[in-house]
Amino acid sequence: MPIPVDHAPIRTSLLRDTVHDRLRDLIVDGTLAPGEVVRDTELATWLGVSRTPVREALLRLGESGLVRAAPGRSTVVSEIDLAEVREAHAVVVTMHRLAVAEAVARLTPAHLDTMRAANQRFAAAIAATDTDAALAADDDFHAVAVEVSGNRALATVLDQFSPVVRRLERLRFASLAGTESVALHDRLVETCAAGDADAAAEVAYRTWQNLADLIPDTQPDSQPDSQETP
Structure with missing residues (x-):
């Protein structure tokens, strides 16, 4: 049969x-471990796609700092660079705080119900020590404010830097420390429902700032004042 002229093409994006x-x-869950070589041909075969989308994906992952490549050399999964993690975390904290501040006035009861349901799933996942489910529920929870804010620039920045911070989230949600996030989520919904943008933004800040406790101090130990001269 002839191909319909009005047939919508597959969106390569x-x-x-x-x-x-x-x-x-x-990369984030550790299946592709730090230092592991990743080859576009092998990945394309494994995923059942051509090399083009794999190469494009690796370029984007390079921009996020999750992989590193040099001309004429293999692409490898990046080691966790604590300085980069700290920088990315600062950006992510700021963007989520801004997202909530901009979204509060636009949140509907349906949006708040979505957040509450996501937090219920999050709490259940934390209790069951199901890190993957906790991360998925946490994404759903915070995505509401990001989407409602309508700030595309903000969403783009989060898309680039959130994966770097995700490694920290896996550590937090795999521990009892994740239970604190449940209470902060509840508080965030309450302040949003009250229409208090300033208070809600502060709770959002606290929620994400807690991850900073998982970033070890990157400064070298100080040397003693008195040292023997050679």
């Missing part, structure tokens, strides 16, 4: 995003 998200998640 969806394929690129899917490949990127799959590889990003494999």
Whole structure:
């Protein structure tokens, strides 16, 4: 039969995003370990796609700092650089605080119900020590404010830097410290429901700032004042 002239073409952007998200998640959850060599041909075969979306995904992952490549050399999964994690975390904290501040006036009862339901799933996942489910529920919870804010620049920045911070989130949500986030989520919904943008933004800040406790001090130990001269 003839091809319909009005047939909508497949959106290649969806394929690129899917490949990127799959590889990003494999790096964040440790399936692709730090220092591991990743080859576009092998990844393309494994994912059942051409090399083009894989190469594009690796370029984006390089911009996020999750992989590193040099001309003529293999691409490798980046080691966890604490300085980069600290920088990315500062950006992510600021963006989520801004998202909530901009979203409060636009949140509807339906949006708040979505946040409450996500936090219930989050609490259940924390109690069951299901880190993957906790991260998914946490994403759903915070995505409401990001989407309602309508700030595309903010969303783009979070898309780039959140994966770097995600490694910290896995550590937090795998421990009892994650239970504190449940209470902070509840408080965030309460302040949003009250229409208090300033208070809600402060709670959002506290929620994300808590991850800073998981970043070890990157400063070298100070040397004694008196040292023997050679």
